[in-house]
Amino acid sequence: MGAMKRPAPNPVMPQFLAGYKPGDPIDKEKVRAEIKAYLKLKFLQMTPTQEAFVRVKNRFGRMPKTRLMEMGNQGGKTTIGISEDIAHAMGFRPWLKNTDPDFKIPIKVPNVGMVGCEVAGQTLSQRIEPGFMELIPKYCNPQISRYSDGSLKSLMLPFDYMGNPCGSTIHFRSYVQPSESYEGIISDWIHWDEPPPRAILNAAARGEMSTNGPSWFTMTPLKEPYIYDLFSLKAFNNGGDDQEIAVFRGATWDNCQDWCRGCNLTIEANQPENIAPGAARPVRRCPGCRKTMGFMPRAGIENYLKKITDPDEREAREEGKWKHLSGSVYKELSRDTHLYPDFEIPADWMRIEVVDPHDAKPTRWLFGAVSPEEISIAGKTANRIYWYSYLLLGGTLHEIVRRVKVHRAEKVYHHPEMVILDAKYGARTVKTMENETSWEEELEKAGIHGIVLSHSAPGDVSLGHKAVKDYLRPQYSALRGKEIPGMLFATQGCAGDRGPIQDAFNYRWKMGSDKPEEDFKDFCDCFRYAALEQPVYKMPQPEIDPALAKMLLDKGDRKDEYNPLEYGLALK
Numbered sequence: 355m356g357a358m359k360r361p362a363p364n365p366v367m368p369q370f371l372a373g374y375k376p377g378d379p380i381d382k383e384k385v386r387a388e389i390k391a392y393l394k395l396k397f398l399q400m401t402p403t404q405e406a407f408v409r410v411k412n413r414f415g416r417m418p419k420t421r422l423m424e425m426g427n428q429g430g431k432t433t434i435g436i437s438e439d440i441a442h443a444m445g446f447r448p449w450l451k452n453t454d455p456d457f458k459i460p461i462k463v464p465n466v467g468m469v470g471c472e473v474a475g476q477t478l479s480q481r482i483e484p485g486f487m488e489l490i491p492k493y494c495n496p497q498i499s500r501y502s503d504g505s506l507k508s509l510m511l512p513f514d515y516m517g518n519p520c521g522s523t524i525h526f527r528s529y530v531q532p533s534e535s536y537e538g539i540i541s542d543w544i545h546w547d548e549p550p551p552r553a554i555l556n557a558a559a560r561g562e563m564s565t566n567g568p569s570w571f572t573m574t575p576l577k578e579p580y581i582y583d584l585f586s587l588k589a590f591n592n593g594g595d596d597q598e599i600a601v602f603r604g605a606t607w608d609n610c611q612d613w614c615r616g617c618n619l620t621i622e623a624n625q626p627e628n629i630a631p632g633a634a635r636p637v638r639r640c641p642g643c644r645k646t647m648g649f650m651p652r653a654g655i656e657n658y659l660k661k662i663t664d665p666d667e668r669e670a671r672e673e674g675k676w677k678h679l680s681g682s683v684y685k686e687l688s689r690d691t692h693l694y695p696d697f698e699i700p701a702d703w704m705r706i707e708v709v710d711p712h713d714a715k716p717t718r719w720l721f722g723a724v725s726p727e728e729i730s731i732a733g734k735t736a737n738r739i740y741w742y743s744y745l746l747l748g749g750t751l752h753e754i755v756r757r758v759k760v761h762r763a764e765k766v767y768h769h770p771e772m773v774i775l776d777a778k779y780g781a782r783t784v785k786t787m788e789n790e791t792s793w794e795e796e797l798e799k800a801g802i803h804g805i806v807l808s809h810s811a812p813g814d815v816s817l818g819h820k821a822v823k824d825y826l827r828p829q830y831s832a833l834r835g836k837e838i839p840g841m842l843f844a845t846q847g848c849a850g851d852r853g854p855i856q857d858a859f860n861y862r863w864k865m866g867s868d869k870p871e872e873d874f875k876d877f878c879d880c881f882r883y884a885a886l887e888q889p890v891y892k893m894p895q896p897e898i899d900p901a902l903a904k905m906l907l908d909k910g911d912r913k914d915e916y917n918p919l920e921y922g923l924a925l926k
């Protein structure tokens with residue numbers, strides 16, 4: 355490459371108007387379609403999942419260093435991955451307005467990036483290379499080098515999208531190359547297309563260490579479950595604590611152009627037979643829920659999915675869910691429907707608590723609110739449960755009780771309607787200074803009232819799983835005007851390592867058995883105790899001093915007697 359000079363305006367811009375005679379009416383739609391095809395990246399429209407992926411910010415207002423897009427096939431993950439690659443090479447996102455806060459990317463230009471993908475030959479030539487070539491306009495004048503088998507090795511961009519000098523280079527590596535070949539590259543950013551083997555990820559991370567650059571994964575989560583434990587599980591937007599990791603999940607259906615799965619709505623104008631060849635789907639948003647429509651026809655997606663016979667693989671390829679998690683106990687759980695934005699619990703909702711005591715690990719104390727709205731569980735009337743907070747408690751029983759009381763005060767109440775306690779612990783003896791007694795007794799003495807022991811008859815465990823699943827089922831809410839589950843989790847209040855959300859979403863069956871794994875079981879036990887108890891809403895009674903209440907009730911038997919304490923008080 356010689357000295358770079360700024361190209362003349364649109365040096366190799368095709369003549370979109372060629373062939374039109376002056377004075378002839380111009381087919382504006384045709385010209386517009388040609389320009390859009392040429393400047394494709396400028397006109398990139400993001401699906402809601404892609405948009406979240408591109409705009410995510412952590413608690414510090416920054417884009418997390420590691421982003422994961424776990425998506426079904428044909429969901430548009432490679433497109434957004436490659437768009438991010440080109441954007442990072444250029445230092446800006448051409449498809450956003452230049453006034454958009456996410457237009458500029460805080461990265462030095464020129465830079466060096468790396469794209470890792472599964473198999474060089476096939477993946478690179480059939481998917482990755484065409485993707486790059488489609489999105490980089492010719493006037494950027496990409497300089498390409500190739501491996502001996504002809505697949506893409508590197509791509510240098512002399513000019514950026516605006517026609518300004520750029521000079522960034524993108525290297526391409528495949529997962530069949532030895533991990534050592536990844537060590538030599540000092541990269542400013544890395545894009546993993548499909549999950550890399552662990553040795554390769556580690557080798558590449560060493561090359562990226564000095565730059566502390568960002569990386570993003572775009573993948574169908576079929577392989578390398580270590581990625582799940584190392585990243586997805588820790589992501590701050592997935593119930594974890596790491597502010598530098600964010601994960602996004604999308605179903606293939608997010609990218610459907612003519613059917614909205616959420617609304618079960620067919621958009622006829624977007625069906626392929628009603629669109630002129632080469633034109634974009636005319637209806638951009640679902641008329642029902644206003645979500646941005648995708649770019650794949652429903653018939654094409656269905657045709658693709660019906661060829662997958664393994665149900666676990668299908669779940670990964672259709673829903674973007676990790677294949678190794680297909681043994682989830684609560685398969686119906688979805689972050690979209692079962693998490694709610696935290697709100698202050700209304701004073702007239704009924705409070706409940708669930709306790710799962712432990713010796714070696716922290717005792718779980720779960721805080722829930724039962725709303726007055728009725729639902730049906732196992733054919734009986736129940737009420738919706740909102741889990742809004744939790745504590746992981748260690749120390750002596752008295753320290754535990756003190757922390758619970760402080761927490762209650764912070765949540766503006768003194769006594770819940772019931773405290774459901776794991777029955778095997780409730781009856782178990784604990785040693786105190788003076789003698790041996792039970793948890794139930796000790797908690798009671800320390801001022802925890804309303805203790806109810808969990809159901810523990812034979813068969814109650816499997817009954818409990820069924821009851822929780824029943825609670826997780828969406829039921830119509832007249833208040834919200836739509837279906838919502840009978841059991842929900844506060845997005846903030848239930849987040850965190852070892853918190854209720856993490857436990858609920860990761861609770862899985864032991865391979866080939868009808869028992870769940872031990873990890874992530876603790877809060878799930880709590881949900882199970884509560885679901886079996888099936889708490890029914892009662893209006894909380896105003897909290898009055900028990901001694902005074904007793905006196906009033908005693909007096910209440912003698913109605914004829916005037917009692918100044920009773921005056922104006924409506925007692926039952």
Ligand SMILES: [Zn+2]
Nearest residue numbers: 614617640643
């Ligand atoms: Zn819709």
